Amino acid sequence: MTTAYERTRQLLLSRPRNWLVTGAAGFIGSHLVETLLALGQRVAGLDNFSAAGGDNIAPFLDHPSFAFFEGDIRRADDCERACEGAEVVLHHAARASVPWSVEHPAETHENNAAGFLNILEAVRREGRGRVVYASSSAVYGDLPGLPKHEDDPLFPFLSPYALSKRMNEEHASLYASLYGVPSVGFRYFNIFGPRQDPKGPYAAVISRWMSDLKGERRVTIYGDGSNTRDFCSVADVVQANLLAGVTENSEALNQVYNIGRGEAIDLLSLAELLGRVLSRDPRPVFEPFRKGDILHSSSSIEKARRLLGFEPRVSLGEGLRELAAEKTPL
Numbered sequence: 463m464t465t466a467y468e469r470t471r472q473l474l475l476s477r478p479r480n481w482l483v484t485g486a487a488g489f490i491g492s493h494l495v496e497t498l499l500a501l502g503q504r505v506a507g508l509d510n511f512s513a514a515g516g517d518n519i520a521p522f523l524d525h526p527s528f529a530f531f532e533g534d535i536r537r538a539d540d541c542e543r544a545c546e547g548a549e550v551v552l553h554h555a556a557r558a559s560v561p562w563s564v565e566h567p568a569e570t571h572e573n574n575a576a577g578f579l580n581i582l583e584a585v586r587r588e589g590r591g592r593v594v595y596a597s598s599s600a601v602y603g604d605l606p607g608l609p610k611h612e613d614d615p616l617f618p619f620l621s622p623y624a625l626s627k628r629m630n631e632e633h634a635s636l637y638a639s640l641y642g643v644p645s646v647g648f649r650y651f652n653i654f655g656p657r658q659d660p661k662g663p664y665a666a667v668i669s670r671w672m673s674d675l676k677g678e679r680r681v682t683i684y685g686d687g688s689n690t691r692d693f694c695s696v697a698d699v700v701q702a703n704l705l706a707g708v709t710e711n712s713e714a715l716n717q718v719y720n721i722g723r724g725e726a727i728d729l730l731s732l733a734e735l736l737g738r739v740l741s742r743d744p745r746p747v748f749e750p751f752r753k754g755d756i757l758h759s760s761s762s763i764e765k766a767r768r769l770l771g772f773e774p775r776v777s778l779g780e781g782l783r784e785l786a787a788e789k790t791p792l
């Protein structure tokens with residue numbers, strides 16, 4: 463039986479569309495660009511390189527179907543220029559770190575909340591596009607009750623980042639109901655895969671630990687290692703975006719969805735699993751829990767399954783083995 467994702471890929475191959483990926487130079491954005499180009503789509507990319515260098519996007523810059531704009535979503539005219547002609551906007555530009563946002567609340571708002579409003583406004587003016595945007599599991603905060611379902615109570619007040627993502631959802635609802643701009647929001651859980659930045663205090667845990675273990679360093683766990691996370695491969699995030707970008711199911715639009723694997727693992731077990739994959743002893747060092755972080759996180763992905771046909775294809779073990787085989791900056 464063919465899956466919804468296989469049908470979507472066939473549909474795209476038979477009728478290419480115009481896409482804009484914001485945050486194209488970032489981790490997730492560069493994977494979206496790569497897959498769309500491989501499927502023969504016409505792709506524009508926008509990024510201001512504030513959180514990423516040019517390495518992720520460099521391999522695609524000369525592709526004849528790719529147009530890259532260096533620009534800033536905080537500037538309305540950059541958004542208008544980039545959105546021109548776009549049928550689907552995959553909005554992933556944001557300052558994506560929770561600890562960074564705790565240090566920079568106003569800049570988080572300008573980039574993540576006001577920046578997204580500029581994108582919605584540009585799409586409204588353009589008058590034809592659909593917006594698929596990155597929210598975050600951070601909107602659930604640390605309220606009890608797992609796994610998280612989309613209609614569970616929210617508590618987006620543990621970090622400026624979480625609040626900015628919740629504001630994205632509210633603005634998307636406003637633009638859908640008031641101006642008819644269709645949108646799909648994704649509450650990503652913990653995404654991992656190649657090209658995720660392993661450096662610096664704000665790096666995501668899998669890329670950082672992969673780099674640490676390959677470099678013969680010990681891994682640092684914030685807390686006692688019992689915190690849980692739901693890790694999802696970036697390949698499955700690409701799947702979700704493509705499904706949302708072309709779905710003809712009107713019920714699937716103007717919704718938010720959890721995107722994870724629907725399975726949680728505690729950080730100590732993750733360190734051990736990663737150690738086994740790389741044949742290294744992780745020898746964890748324990749540091750105090752960080753402000754803004756959430757203790758436990760796991761997703762129900764039934765809504766995305768039901769309305770979009772989303773089905774994660776990469777297991778955690780498989781994803782880690784693939785990542786281990788990649789060249790990782792040490």
Ligand SMILES: NC(=O)c1ccc[n+]([C@@H]2O[C@H](COP(=O)([O-])OP(=O)(O)OC[C@H]3O[C@@H](n4cnc5c(N)ncnc54)[C@H](O)[C@@H]3O)[C@@H](O)[C@H]2O)c1
Nearest residue numbers: 485487488489490510512513514534535555556596650653
């Ligand atoms: N990676 C995850 O686990 C995860 C989890 C939840 C949500 N998200 C969301 O998914 C999206 C992509 O995340 P990522 O992990 O690829 O992050 P990333 O930092 O690798 O990519 C974000 C990109 O946005 C760009 N950017 C930031 N501010 C900008 C601005 N004002 N104008 C133009 N470009 C700007 C950065 O330069 C960067 O290239 C973000 O919105 C993030 O909040 C990611």
